[in-house]
Amino acid sequence: MNVNKVMVIGAGQMGAGIAQVFAQSRFRVLLHDINEEALTKGIHSITKQLNRGVEKGKIDVQQKEHTLANLSTTTSLQDAKDCDLVVEAVVEDMGIKRRVFEQLDQYTPQHTILASNTSSLPITEIAAVTNRPEQVIGMHFMNPVPVMKLVEIIRGLATTDETYNTIEAITKTLNKTPVEVNDFPGFVSNRVLMPMINEAIYTVYEGVATPESVDEVMKLGMNHPMGPLTLADFIGLDTCLYIMEVLHEGFGDSKYRPCPLLRKYVKAGWLGRKTGRGFYVYHN
Template identity: 45%
Template sequence: MGSGIAQCIAEHGMRVFILDSNPEIVKKAVSKISERLQRAVDSGEITSDHRKEIFEKICIVENLNQAEDADFVIEAIIEDIENKKNLFNRLDKIFSNDIVLASNTSSLSISEIAKSANHPERIAGMHFFNPAYKMKLVEVVKGIKTSRDTIEKTKKLANILEKIPVEVNDTPGFIVNRILIPMINEAAFALQDNVADKESIDTAMKLGAAHPMGPLALADLIGIDVCLHIMESLEKNLNNPKYKPCELLKQMVKENKLGRKTGQGFYTYKK
């Protein structure tokens, strides 16, 4: 997701710093951006000169201090609350107090993340959807202590990126994942219970519910591990058995059948 967000920002003429504790992840992110932009050139969406201009906006840095003059910070690390809290504690100390610190978390509490900082009022959720350089929606999440100014700055950036920001309170799953992921989970149950095969389930939802993509194919796009993590988070934080993850999802994660990113999920993909 981080590479998609960085690409989106660069495509809108802004300089973007990319940083990860693992240099290999940065290398892969830049490679993905390069490949996507080249496909855009090949399809006639952009020119080679425009591709070069976009790519020149992307700056790789080795530590946070090298990006301390940034006007806005977006975190997109793994969905682990302690890792995020530790990072935001560091971000809060490095960046000036008027800079928004936004998390791209898909399910974790913004209020909990903000507890690690001395200035929780400048921390908000800015949840992009995959692929971030194409999908129009951004969920702007208001934590308990998030200021109105922080929310407005976050919505303003979303508008600059030609996104549609939707403001949401800090609740498990926010809007989309609170509704979407349980539907995917139910589709997995339908497959597990032999209601129908995967193609029939997806076709039924596309034609019967006017969905552009079936729930199982969508799960492969999102990532089976991500879907499972969100379901586990919903079950834990809402304390409701209706959010119990399907065993099929758990088994697929154990077998590293995570969807498109591993080449195998509910469907098989060429890497």
């Protein structure tokens, strides 16, 4: 199947990054969000990333201009009517995602593949609200999207080989590395990563060590580029909590129980870098 035009739903950090890598790979990209302010911020973020790429010599000015020329914006999901692929990157909320996919199923042509960038929610459940579950698939990019090479490709129960092969080929066109994963809570990346972050939070909660000490142990002892608590702040503590809740509910195993300190920080509004405070304080 030929994919020429792509809609990316959600102009936040992930959605803007996904739109950028598609546009850089010469796809025509329609970036969607619910209002013009969000779209303006998304395009500003993409432009900032491209300018940084020019400054570092990774791309030239012409590549930057071609990328921006491949991008357009919309606040209407109905504009997906001529798209071959839609990648959804909205908030990690099953109710919201199901509503988006119900609408996309109505507005897009029969051949269109519907992909979700969900980091933990079941693709099979999302696909069930459409009349094309065989063309619904997970396409989980890593953050920051322009930098990270991995894309987890998640098959739902009904996802066909044709759909998978198309998305695998597109992922390679984006200069990313596709990895096939079956539909289980948290997939692979977050099923392994989030319990580690949660356990790191427990060590702080139980007074074993300070956040700084925990991060130093993991960086210097395990050769991690970033400590787990710094990473949690970067991801967003609300997102970490949500994924742990998905794992806990999905598997019913107490080992996935979110740490009470994580819940406490989220209730306090200490969500990490995006709010200026999490396990660390951020002044910018």
